[in-house]
Amino acid sequence: MDALQYLEKVGGVARTGQLLAAGYSRRDLARLPSQGAKQPRRGIFILAEHRPEFATALRYNSYVSCASAAEHYGLWIRKAPELHHLACNHGHGTGFVRHRTIRFDPHPSLPIAAVEDVVLHAMACLEAPASTAMAVSAIRLHGVPLDLLKEQLRGDRSRPVLNALKDLDLRAESIVEVDTQHLLRTHGIAFDAQVAIPGIGRVDLLLEEFLIVEVDGFAFHSDRKSLRNDLARNNASTINGYLVLRYAPEVIWFEPERVIAEIRAVLELRRDAPAQFPGDLARPSPGSSGPATLPRFQNRS
CATH class of the missing domain: 3.40.960.10 (VSR Endonuclease)
Incomplete structure (x- = not known):
């Protein structure tokens, strides 16, 4: 697999460091512009056909999360959100929904938050039944422990979150x-x-x-x-x-x-x-x- 094929595989957008870590040389990266890849900013390569949520995540040094990451993990959601949901520990950037807490290691090769963080963000962000559908599917499909969700959300005193936890029905x-x-x-x-x-x-x-x-x-x-x-x-x-x-x-x-x-x-x-x-x-x-x-x-x- 050459560098261009790898770039296509990871959603059409990647950082220089990611490409180098994947084993490609700087000479390989230097050929990417002639193969159709662009560099909207230093250190990022992007193809015309790319995942826009990935591009936004790299632009703001963040990770795709919550409803925007549901499709990537096969979690139950009716439709993608209009704005990208990103997890980041800073306050820079606008035009997306920000989730500040990152508790778990993100996806190893894609700019996506861990499935555990994706569900925790959804529980605190989305209204039921969207939040409960994502949580139930994460538990059923990925083995995310229900006790982990309860423990991590224990300090959240908002009624929507508490009601969503109470309404989780793993039989669905x-x-x-x-x-x-x-x-x-x-x-x-x-x-x-x-x-x-x-x-x-x-x-x-x-x-x-x-x-x-x-x-x-x-x-x-x-x-x-x-x-x-x-x-x-x-x-x-x-x-x-x-x-x-x-x-x-x-x-x-x-x-x-x-x-x-x-x-x-x-x-x-x-x-x-x-x-x-x-x-x-x-x-x-x-x-x-x-x-x-x-x-x-x-x-x-």
Whole structure:
């Protein structure tokens, strides 16, 4: 790999020191301008096709962090921020969101903060559910310890941060599940997540022991087998006395009022006709010799 290929690999922008540390000579670096690389300032090489957040980070001697670093670590986030989020220990520069505390060693070859710092910055900067989605995905995908987050944020007395820590639910398996849980919490609707129901399987959310709420990902029904499996699950849910509501991610994100209205309408059915639902199957029917059995389900730990 020559110096130009390396520069392309690291996002199209790098410092002279980084290139030298990677084993390239000053003669190699001297050829870069003839290969299309520019030097906007001394000590920095940049290609026309480059990661703009990396260029901004090097310009201000900082590291990409918080929402701007989510994509690089595969953390759950709906969209990139309009302004770059940078971690730095100085007050120079404008036009970006500044995070002053750097606790962990950054990425070894890219101007990106450590995933731990990225999550800590997000928890203190972003509103839920964006902050909680990034934290849950960092814990699930990168093994960031929950205790570490609690310890590092212990001194933060701001209500948003404390609420975000309290609302972390590691059972969520996607960003849209985190967003759905947040939507239900903010409207005072109790739920249990990732519940295993015999004869049906694991469901995303279970409300009042009779209403199943499933959030379908973008790969939903990507093949005939998944379609057959979901049809069978829906049928099994109905046979066992459960009601089911299913939502696509865009409905959760762009029509939350509709989601809440539909869930509340179904929950009202329980109050109007409780005998129709699983929670009342434990009542013995007239003339029966013994009590009926209540459907069993268990939470995933």
